[in-house]
Amino acid sequence: MTTSHRLHPVVKTRVVPIEADRAFTLFTERAGEWWPLTTHSIAGADAVGIRFETGVGGVVVELTAAGGEHIWAEVTEWDPPHRFVLNWHPRIDPVAASTLEVSFSPVEGGTRVTLEHYGWERFGAEAEELRESYEGGWEVVLENYTGNI
Amino acid sequence: MDPTAQLSALADPTRRKVFELVRKQPRPVGALAEKLPISRPAVSQHLKVLAGAGLVQASMDGTRRIYTVNPTGLEKLRRWVDDQWEQVLDTFEEAARREAGKS
Numbered sequence: 001m002t003t004s005h006r007l008h009p010v011v012k013t014r015v016v017p018i019e020a021d022r023a024f025t026l027f028t029e030r031a032g033e034w035w036p037l038t039t040h041s042i043a044g045a046d047a048v049g050i051r052f053e054t055g056v057g058g059v060v061v062e063l064t065a066a067g068g069e070h071i072w073a074e075v076t077e078w079d080p081p082h083r084f085v086l087n088w089h090p091r092i093d094p095v096a097a098s099t100l101e102v103s104f105s106p107v108e109g110g111t112r113v114t115l116e117h118y119g120w121e122r123f124g125a126e127a128e129e130l131r132e133s134y135e136g137g138w139e140v141v142l143e144n145y146t147g148n149i
Numbered sequence: 150m151d152p153t154a155q156l157s158a159l160a161d162p163t164r165r166k167v168f169e170l171v172r173k174q175p176r177p178v179g180a181l182a183e184k185l186p187i188s189r190p191a192v193s194q195h196l197k198v199l200a201g202a203g204l205v206q207a208s209m210d211g212t213r214r215i216y217t218v219n220p221t222g223l224e225k226l227r228r229w230v231d232d233q234w235e236q237v238l239d240t241f242e243e244a245a246r247r248e249a250g251k252s
Contacts (some may be wrong), residue, residue: 009225010231014238016245026248027241034244040237054157091237110249120230121159121168121223 006103010117017110024081024104027079027113028052037062042070042090054078069130088117155226157204163187164195171196171205177218195238 016023026034030051041047041062049063053075070090077085077144081104089097098119105112163185170181178196182189196216199205203222207214210226 007227008226010234012231012234012238014242016242017249018245022248023245026244034240036236036240040233110245113238113241115234117230117234122165123224 003117007119007121010120011114013112013114015107015110015112020104020106021081023111023113024084027102027104028080028084029054032063033062043068054080062090073097077101152226152229154202155204155222158198158204159226161195163191164198167192167195168199168204171199171216172218175215176210177210177213177215179215 002122015076018026029052031052035041035045035050037050038045043062043064046065047062048065051059051061051063051069053059053061056075056078058075058078059071060075062070062072064070072090073086073088076087077083083101083103085102086100097144098117101118102118103113103114103116111119159168161169162169166185167181170176178192180198182192187195196205196207200207200216200219203219203225205216206219207216209215218229
């Protein structure tokens with residue numbers, strides 16, 4: 001009865017057919033070009049872009065049609081084109097942030113991208129913030145929250 | 150995959166703390182109350198919500214009720230988070246393929 005129940009990070013990998021430096025840039029500075037903003041953002045259909053400030057201390061910000069900004073994360077480690085780490089807290093107190101680590105390694109035919117998300121159980125906090133921000137109950141909350149990662 | 154119950158249960162910061170304490174080590178209500186600035190009945194109430202969401206479960210140790218993590222509910226939440234990143238990486242991969250086509 002003394003076993004600690006550790007939460008392993010969510011880990012996802014993909015191999016993409018471009019070199020590591022291009023993959024790194026595409027994932028970070030150019031995130032606004034491909035990120036599924038409609039479904040994975042705070043403003044949903046009103047989200048128009050992402051500003052990804054490179055380097056330690058830089059913030060990752062969602063931009064809205066009305067000129068608003070929602071901070072998603074801060075860069076805590078920056079080692080292009082190998083790896084970056086974010087303090088990930090869309091809509092929640094940064095104290096309760098989870099950690100997102102993305103690394104890039106050259107493989108035959110391209111680059112292996114590995115995404116690790118630690119502390120993912122704190123997503124509940126984001127959902128609560130959204131419940132306060134949106135009316136219409138959980139259906140609406142989840143619809144918008146889906147984008148909140 | 151709808152983790153509404155789990156998300157809702159973990160939304161409350163105090164309840165999240167109760168859950169994290171149980172996760173670190175299975176404990177009875179009293180031991181949890183000692184670690185938190187809330188009353189024992191309040192801890193019980195949080196445990197009830199967490200149990201209802203399938204995140205913790207109670208087992209008997211003699212006459213004591215010990216709370217442990219329920220892996221089923223946690224796994225449901227994990228799979229949902231995993232699926233969210235799957236969708237993001239899908240679009241990244243598509244963009245990378247388009248990028249490869251350009252060069």
